[in-house]
Amino acid sequence: MTKSTFAMEPLAGGRFLRREVLGSPRRFLGKCRRCKRPLSALVAEIVHTGDRAYGLTDTLAIGYVNGVLEFPCNDCGAWSYVRAVAGKFSAKHVCNAKCLASKSGQCECSCGGRNHGASWAA
Ligand SMILES: [Zn+2]
Numbered sequence: 677m678t679k680s681t682f683a684m685e686p687l688a689g690g691r692f693l694r695r696e697v698l699g700s701p702r703r704f705l706g707k708c709r710r711c712k713r714p715l716s717a718l719v720a721e722i723v724h725t726g727d728r729a730y731g732l733t734d735t736l737a738i739g740y741v742n743g744v745l746e747f748p749c750n751d752c753g754a755w756s757y758v759r760a761v762a763g764k765f766s767a768k769h770v771c772n773a774k775c776l777a778s779k780s781g782q783c784e785c786s787c788g789g790r791n792h793g794a795s796w797a798a
């Protein structure tokens with residue numbers, strides 16, 4: 677996994693917005709608190725504004741606290757938590773449909789966690 681880069685942008689009132697661009701987009705996975713559907717998001721960037729932070733996916737900005745993102749369910753819209761997948765690169769395990777359909781938070785395969793549970797993203 678490549679390293680994250682940081683960039684600072686000035687805000688009004690002498691504060692700074694800190695952008696953390698993740699070296700490689702990180703997969704987050706969780707479960708809807710209402711309908712129990714698995715939820716998945718690929719986050720490329722985390723923005724810290726000083727008193728709060730949020731993760732950016734292709735389509736939306738979502739709340740980020742201590743490594744946990746708050747994310748609206750794709751089906752019912754209920755806000756639920758998703759956590760970073762603990763991905764470990766393994767060239768021996770070629771990424772496959774099982775990885776894409778996974779609901780657990782751990783991955784050991786050639787995608788290094790990026791595709792883990794990705795089928796739940798839509
Ligand atoms: Zn739901």
Ligand SMILES: [Zn+2]
Nearest residue numbers: 771775785787
């Ligand atoms: Zn995989």
